[in-house]
Amino acid sequence: MQFAGYKRPDGRYGIRNRVLILPASVCASDTCRMISEQVKGTVTFDNQSGCAQSPMDMQITLDTVAGFAANPNIYGTIAVSLGCDDLSIDILKAAISERTNKPLETLVIQECGGTVKTVEKAVRLAREMAEAASMEKRAPADLSELILGMECGGSDPTSGIAANPVLGRVSDVLVGYGGTSILSETGEIIGGEHILASRMRDKKLVQELYDYAEHYNEQFRIVGEPLFMDNLSEGNVKGGLSTTEEKSLGCIKKGGESEIKEVLAYAQRPVKHGLVFMDTPGYDAASVAGMVAGGAQVIIFTTGLGSPVGNPIAPVIKVTGNPQTFQKMKDNMDFDASDVIKGNRTINEVAESLMRELLSVVDGKKTAAEILGFNQISMARLCNFN
Structure with missing residues (x-):
């Protein structure tokens, strides 16, 4: 028996075709919400973790958010961090890259110059990624x-x-x-x-x-x-x-x-x-x-x-x-x-x-x-x- 899915570069099949705006921590969550609200085809969530956690607790958070990005329903991810988060953008990028080779972009709010400039840059990247995602076709799986x-x-x-x-x-x-x-x-x-x-x-x-x-x-x-x-x-x-x-x-x-x-x-x-x-x-x-x-x-x-x-x-x-x-x-x-x-x-x-x-x-x-x-x-x- 088969279903119609979106084949990803890592060989797995998604049943939805979404771009994830991924907050590394609570401090990036509202910025990610602002980005997602401006680009159709994107999704995000309110991350209440990502900072001030014990190492074992932080590992659970890292495994979870990296797993979200790797989920086959996600075409690609734009990860956003504040810049001083314990869950740094470099750690997050490495964890995602270990799990999948799908499109990935990263932004750091403190390096971009604040929320407004980060949103401006991220919206452009998200639109490009969402456009590319829209070209994907379902295939038998x-x-x-x-x-x-x-x-x-x-x-x-x-x-x-x-x-x-x-x-x-x-x-x-x-x-x-x-x-x-x-x-x-x-x-x-x-x-x-x-x-x-x-x-x-x-x-x-x-x-x-x-x-x-x-x-x-x-x-x-x-x-x-x-x-x-x-x-x-x-x-x-x-x-x-x-x-x-x-x-x-x-x-x-x-x-x-x-x-x-x-x-x-x-x-x-x-x-x-x-x-x-x-x-x-x-x-x-x-x-x-x-x-x-x-x-x-x-x-x-x-x-x-x-x-x-x-x-x-x-x-x-x-x-x-x-x-x-x-x-x-x-x-x-x-x-x-x-x-x-x-x-x-x-x-x-x-x-x-x-x-x-x-x-x-x-x-x-x-x-x-x-x-x-x-x-x-x-x-x-x-x-x-x-």
């Missing part, structure tokens, strides 16, 4: 080139009964075609680690999975916080979820039944095809960002209560198994999986429809979040209490 990120947020009992199992079946189908699916959210596998471990042939992977789960638990022990208070949000409880374990058992349904081939650090690009697990926070925007930095061209996001979260780099497909949520949040939803709850169709039948929706989005159909312009970005930190 094998489905094995696709990386799907899987997320859930605002979960209720319908998530574990309908939406997540449907997504799990879609993941299995994609894996069957040689593609890659990323299961995420370390905090939301707690209590179900043994189930995921049973689907790993390599004992080293099993240990890596348990290590990430233990590290997550340890962060709470250090500050004296009970884990269950974080993993169950007020919305989860109101929606009908009762325990962390119940939530986790529903969450891992997104992974279907495939063997887990790899365990990844946050923002790490998969090396193997198939189902992989990435260590991400449960915080939706940060979890999605990690998978996008790892190369996911598209995200399927299941929600029981409804969520508006989008991403500037990868389209986010919203799926709910709750018929009331689909009606109340129709502007934010892309796919109704509630036929499973109603007993009208089986999980496999609904999954076939979701697979068609996925392929439509991959081939260019806009998601609700894209239409509304929702572009939330957050990044993981060294200590994640979510």
